[in-house]
Amino acid sequence: MGKYFGTDGFRGEANKTLTADHAYKIGRFLGWYYGQSKTEGKGKIVIGKDTRRSSYMFEYALVAGLTASGTDAYLLHVTTTPSVSYVTRTEDFDCGIMISASHNPYFDNGIKLMNSNGEKMEEEFLLKIEEYLDGAVQEVPYAERDKIGCTVDYALGRNRYIGYLISLATRSYRDKKVGLDCANGSAWMIAKSVFDALGAKTYVINNQPDGLNINVNCGSTHIEGLQKFVVENSLDVGFAFDGDADRCLCVDEKGNVVDGDAILYIYGCYLKERGKLQGNKIVTTIMSNFGLYKALEAVGIEYEKTAVGDKYVYENMVNNGYRLGGEQSGHIIFKKYATTGDGIMTAIKMMEVMLEKKMLMSELAAPYKAYPQVLKNVRVADKAAVRTDGEIQQCIREIEASLGEDGRILVRESGTEPIIRVMVEASDLGTCQKYVDQVAGLIAKKIADF
Structure with missing residues (x-):
């Protein structure tokens, strides 16, 4: 994962960790990158968004950046992430953008990028965008005159996706x-x-x-x-x-x-x-x-x-x-x-x-019988510090030994939020709850040390 883009895009609280300026700059870089790669015509990028209030703000900022750099922006408006993927890969778009923070609360948002196959964007390319956001590479040129991109209402693409689903x-x-x-x-x-x-x-x-x-x-x-x-x-x-x-x-x-x-x-x-x-x-x-x-x-x-x-x-x-x-x-x-x-x-x-x-x-x-499982999220300031803390890691090892082959403990960093997830599976719910509380409590207690 990079500085801004995690496992599911650039996600954060709107206008706090993910701002309209970020969206504009991402649009500027994408617009330039796909525009300058064309021997004729302009770049084509399709955009969808969810229903968050800030999604409209980010949509307009992205469009401004894309068109200013010479790439056309096609708007699906409110639609699903998989619909953006479908339209991108079936209708000859260079890139797809989804504005969403998925299951996060309304005040968060995110920018998800997809390649021309409708797949999540390659890590190498995301790192290039991050370099641009941090000013590590030179400013990209503005398009002028007829080279400026245009905006296209593309609700038709969403309707084609609906037809595809029905056909399945x-x-x-x-x-x-x-x-x-x-x-x-x-x-x-x-x-x-x-x-x-x-x-x-x-x-x-x-x-x-x-x-x-x-x-x-x-x-x-x-x-x-x-x-x-x-x-x-x-x-x-x-x-x-x-x-x-x-x-x-x-x-x-x-x-x-x-x-x-x-x-x-x-x-x-x-x-x-x-x-x-x-x-x-x-x-x-x-x-x-x-x-x-x-x-x-x-x-x-x-x-x-x-x-x-x-x-x-x-x-x-x-x-x-x-x-x-x-x-x-x-x-x-x-x-x-x-x-x-x-x-x-x-x-x-x-x-x-x-x-x-x-x-x-x-x-x-009916044949699937889930093991009891307890998951607790602990909000932290520094996810990496939890991973390297000796006392916390020793506690986890002791629980692993106690569970043996009858269960497991998993402590991992969220890829999209400042959260450590503590999960325990065991043959009974009481054991799960005891060990989750033990590890989560230790992490919370030591937060002040990080």
Whole structure:
């Protein structure tokens, strides 16, 4: 990770750690870079944004920078991260930009960059942008006269993405009662349109964004509301997205959560039964639950583990030719159909399994038994100091020895926030809670020393 760009873009509190000036300069560099590489015509960059109040500010700043440097900016307006990826890779754009802080609170925002294949931008290129932001390279020239870029309203691209999602369904959703929690975010104008077009009786909550309510007690990070909603309305299934809709978690007809690990299990089994699970492997991260691995082993499916981040999952899938991978948080990548996690696509794929196998979501998820897991986030001023502190590391080693092969402890730095995540899995919840409290308490106690 660089100084500004982490595992999922340049993210921070709007106009504090990520400012309009940053966005303008990123636009200036991208506009110059892609503009000057053309032998004829101008560079073309497509931009999408989520519903945060600051997203409009960053959009305008990026557009000003891009056009000032001679590249055309195509605006998808409020849309999802995977839609930007899809449009970038299918419609000959040089680069895609998504303005979003995903599941973070409204006052945060982020700038995610994608290459022409709709994949997360290469680290080497991000470092070039960081050098420009820090003034380590010379100022790029302004475009003049007819070389100045233009801005294009490109809502058409979003509509094409909706059509693509609809085309992925294998059966009609007629008479299926489906609940959608749009997190007051990017999915609010897309998800219902897709499910309505496929014939579902669609029930939607948290689809009234006001710029300040994205992810607030809703969506995939606060799924309790959807659980209650599904049960109260006797729905067949529910799907919860995050702010930019690249994540999806499910709720079965009984109101139980079906998380990303369970989704990987369900769809992995579905692919294997049809002889389509490439390499007989699923790509997971180190945060996946022990229960997933035991469930996969029981049905003869192999797996690989990567560092946390759908970026690393996707890289592993590309390098090894695997078709399915993802995270417990709901970032699920169906490589045959997308180059990034896609929440609405995940919902469509879960509907496919339910309909093709004629089974309830609870029945599909039943063989997967999650180990008890407790996760606590500790806000710190210096993430690296936690990693190098001798007392904290000794405490972690002692807990690892105590857990043995019946559990695990994972202490890692967030790639997007000033947070240390402490996670423990064990055979019982009490053990998880005890060890998480012990490590998190020690980190919090020593914060003043950093």
